[in-house]
Amino acid sequence: MALLYAIATRIMYAGILLLAVIILNFGMMHLAPGDVADSISQSMGGADEEVLNEIRATYGLDRPFIVQLGSYIGKVLRFDLGYSFFYTQPVSQLILQKLPATLLLVLTAQFLALIVGVFLGVYSAQRPNGLSSHFVSFFALFGYSAPVFWSGLLLLIGFSLHIQWFPVAGMRDVTIEGNFLEEAIDIIRHMVLPVITLASIFLALYSRLSRATMMEVLGSDYIRTAKSKGLTDREIIYKHALKNSLSPVITLAGLQFSAVVSGAILVESVFSWPGLGTLAFESIIARDTPTILGILFFSALVVIVGNLLTDLTLRLVDPRVRTNG
Amino acid sequence: MTDPLLSVKNLRIELNTRDGVAPVIDDFSFDLFPGEAISFVGESGCGKSMTALGIMGLLPEGVGKIASGSINFAGEDLSSAEQKRMRNIRGNEISMIFQEPMTSLNPVYTIGEQIAEVLRAHQGLSKQASWTKAIELLDAVRIPNPQARISDYPFQMSGGQRQRVMIAIALACEPKILIADEPTTALDVTVQAQIFDLLNDLRKQTGTAIILITHDMGAVAEMAERMIVMYAGRKVEEGPVQQVIDNAGHPYTQGLISCVPHILEKLTAKRQMLQEVPGIVPSLRDFGKDQCLFASRCQYVSEKCNNTRPTENKFSSSQTVACWLTESIQ
Ligand SMILES: Nc1ncnc2c1ncn2[C@@H]1O[C@H](COP(=O)(O)OP(=O)(O)OP(=O)(O)O)[C@@H](O)[C@H]1O
Ligand SMILES: [Mg+2]
Numbered sequence: 001m002a003l004l005y006a007i008a009t010r011i012m013y014a015g016i017l018l019l020a021v022i023i024l025n026f027g028m029m030h031l032a033p034g035d036v037a038d039s040i041s042q043s044m045g046g047a048d049e050e051v052l053n054e055i056r057a058t059y060g061l062d063r064p065f066i067v068q069l070g071s072y073i074g075k076v077l078r079f080d081l082g083y084s085f086f087y088t089q090p091v092s093q094l095i096l097q098k099l100p101a102t103l104l105l106v107l108t109a110q111f112l113a114l115i116v117g118v119f120l121g122v123y124s125a126q127r128p129n130g131l132s133s134h135f136v137s138f139f140a141l142f143g144y145s146a147p148v149f150w151s152g153l154l155l156l157i158g159f160s161l162h163i164q165w166f167p168v169a170g171m172r173d174v175t176i177e178g179n180f181l182e183e184a185i186d187i188i189r190h191m192v193l194p195v196i197t198l199a200s201i202f203l204a205l206y207s208r209l210s211r212a213t214m215m216e217v218l219g220s221d222y223i224r225t226a227k228s229k230g231l232t233d234r235e236i237i238y239k240h241a242l243k244n245s246l247s248p249v250i251t252l253a254g255l256q257f258s259a260v261v262s263g264a265i266l267v268e269s270v271f272s273w274p275g276l277g278t279l280a281f282e283s284i285i286a287r288d289t290p291t292i293l294g295i296l297f298f299s300a301l302v303v304i305v306g307n308l309l310t311d312l313t314l315r316l317v318d319p320r321v322r323t324n325g
Numbered sequence: 326m327t328d329p330l331l332s333v334k335n336l337r338i339e340l341n342t343r344d345g346v347a348p349v350i351d352d353f354s355f356d357l358f359p360g361e362a363i364s365f366v367g368e369s370g371c372g373k374s375m376t377a378l379g380i381m382g383l384l385p386e387g388v389g390k391i392a393s394g395s396i397n398f399a400g401e402d403l404s405s406a407e408q409k410r411m412r413n414i415r416g417n418e419i420s421m422i423f424q425e426p427m428t429s430l431n432p433v434y435t436i437g438e439q440i441a442e443v444l445r446a447h448q449g450l451s452k453q454a455s456w457t458k459a460i461e462l463l464d465a466v467r468i469p470n471p472q473a474r475i476s477d478y479p480f481q482m483s484g485g486q487r488q489r490v491m492i493a494i495a496l497a498c499e500p501k502i503l504i505a506d507e508p509t510t511a512l513d514v515t516v517q518a519q520i521f522d523l524l525n526d527l528r529k530q531t532g533t534a535i536i537l538i539t540h541d542m543g544a545v546a547e548m549a550e551r552m553i554v555m556y557a558g559r560k561v562e563e564g565p566v567q568q569v570i571d572n573a574g575h576p577y578t579q580g581l582i583s584c585v586p587h588i589l590e591k592l593t594a595k596r597q598m599l600q601e602v603p604g605i606v607p608s609l610r611d612f613g614k615d616q617c618l619f620a621s622r623c624q625y626v627s628e629k630c631n632n633t634r635p636t637e638n639k640f641s642s643s644q645t646v647a648c649w650l651t652e653s654i655q
Contacts, residue, residue: 231416
């Protein structure tokens with residue numbers, strides 16, 4: 001019951017937030033120089049004032065602001081994000097085409113970074129002055145400060161050009177077709193380098209954070225109690241300490257959902273990964289406003305859903321969150 | 326007389342500090358007999374907790390270590406025992422409860438799990454059996470409605486209740502020794518009396534020997550048969566509680582006792598805590614010096630006190646005191 005209530009309130013907040021994003025998007029569309037009529041006429045190769053006004057009338061651009069806003073909200077809620085005259089297809093369709101590739105890339109990278117990062121953090125926290133600990137600190141700093149395009153390019157040069165282990169670009173090899181297993185292996189081979197590149201940023205964050213929280217947790221009174229009970233090191237670390245050190249890492253991972261677009265834009269451009277990031281990049285260059293706004297709306301949606309999931313995961317990990325509603 | 330259950334001999338525990346290595350416990354010896362209750366008293370920072378942690382093999386890693394001496398437990402020297410053996414002893418034959426009930430339980434597991442876990446670790450009980458036993462233990466430490474409370478998390482309990490849970494964990498495997506390190510310092514006065522009552526009753530039932538570390542002279546009088554007064558990492562006086570209170574040999578003990586007007590008052594809400602003797606406790610850096618460390622605060626100080634560490638002398642039949650003054654008296 002408490003859980004249902006909590007979920008309901010979270011969803012309500014999420015709805016309000018989403019509405020705010022939609023209104024903001026609409027405002028930006030209005031502020032941007034030129035309107036839909038301009039871009040249509042541009043794609044037709046120019047038009048005179050009369051034609052422009054005609055287009056404005058058909059698209060309702062001559063109606064009052066509030067009415068336009070209302071109909072825009074209505075459309076977005078029906079997942080109608082407008083039409084891209086640059087790609088000549090509906091924006092929502094465009095996004096849904098590109099979304100799976102990005103989700104595959106980002107979620108794999110997140111998951112990998114989370115598992116490896118927490119493990120590295122936990123391991124090095126046990127020997128804060130050991131070699132492995134210094135290695136983690138150095139590695140984390142390196143991963144965090146090295147620009148994505150640089151480390152991505154370096155990996156490309158190393159493992160695609162010199163040692164030809166992995167393909168240079170794209171997500172699949174068009175010559176491989178038919179057998180599901182072969183296709184899957186092909187996609188995985190394409191994924192390795194972009195996933196490593198993207199994961200290295202997250203990995204740096206997670207390993208540092210989990211090292212810090214783990215060290216704090218290991219010094220706490222209840223760990224002393226666990227030791228005084230005669231538990232094994234494994235039980236002490238992976239049962240008593242780990243669960244307590246997870247909350248900050250999960251919170252951070254939730255915040256990183258916003259990297260779906262920002263991180264992906266760079267990585268996807270370097271590896272020509274056919275996802276939302278590449279789409280965003282292209283549509284910005286082309287000044288394709290409906291697509292840009294569609295992507296903005298969509299990334300907001302992803303962030304909000306991500307935060308919702310984070311909240312729910314935190315409730316699983318920490319009983320205190322569970323009862324405080 | 327029976328053999329002691331625990332016999333600590335010439336224990337020296339060293340701490341790494343910024344100013345170098347300091348002997349936080351310096352040439353400390355005592356015996357604990359089966360079923361007996363003794364008490365460590367002394368001001369904050371004199372090394373009571375360090376002694377307890379040293380016995381448990383839980384000195385802060387990389388900071389503290391046993392430099393010399395022995396901790397003989399039932400014919401075995403714990404100071405050189407392997408980690409695996411120590412894990413077998415901890416929580417099973419020697420248990421400890423701590424000063425901080427609010428933070429000593431793991432916030433993300435139910436108290437039932439935290440009690441049951443120690444039973445599974447040492448007695449090989451199944452999940453089901455350990456849970457049933459945990460409910461019994463919760464009942465034994467007088468938590469009402471144990472069946473329901475067993476699934477509570479620590480944050481749903483008061484400080485006194487949490488300390489009861491700690492006691493349940495500590496006594497789950499019926500240890501031979503319970504070390505209670507200031508078990509009531511963080512609790513309010515009425516709850517303190519209840520916890521001591523509980524410990525006393527459980528002790529009668531189980532015959533567990535107790536080392537009680539406390540600032541509470543009333544509790545010492547009520548709970549313990551013998552007391553050991555510590556000062557700056559050393560034992561300054563030892564003897565039967567009543568005898569020491571009636572006739573303290575060391576000026577420091579005299580000071581402690583005169584601070585508490587009604588030591589022998591019953592365990593009620595009104596009794597007094599140990600108060601400080603005027604003057605400052607020496608800093609850790611001075612702990613190892615070959616002199617009486619109490620000299621700077623002592624009204625009877627003489628030349629010798631500042632030059633040589635006092636030896637332990639028999640003060641009466643069963644009382645020993647480490648003070649040059651008492652030597653000259655005899
Ligand atoms: N982890 C640690 N690292 C360094 N020094 C420590 C550590 N823990 C305790 N000490 C020092 O060791 C000395 C003895 O501490 P201990 O905790 O044994 O005192 P205590 O007699 O239990 O005092 P209290 O009554 O306040 O609990 C103190 O001077 C303290 O500063
Ligand atoms: Mg202490």
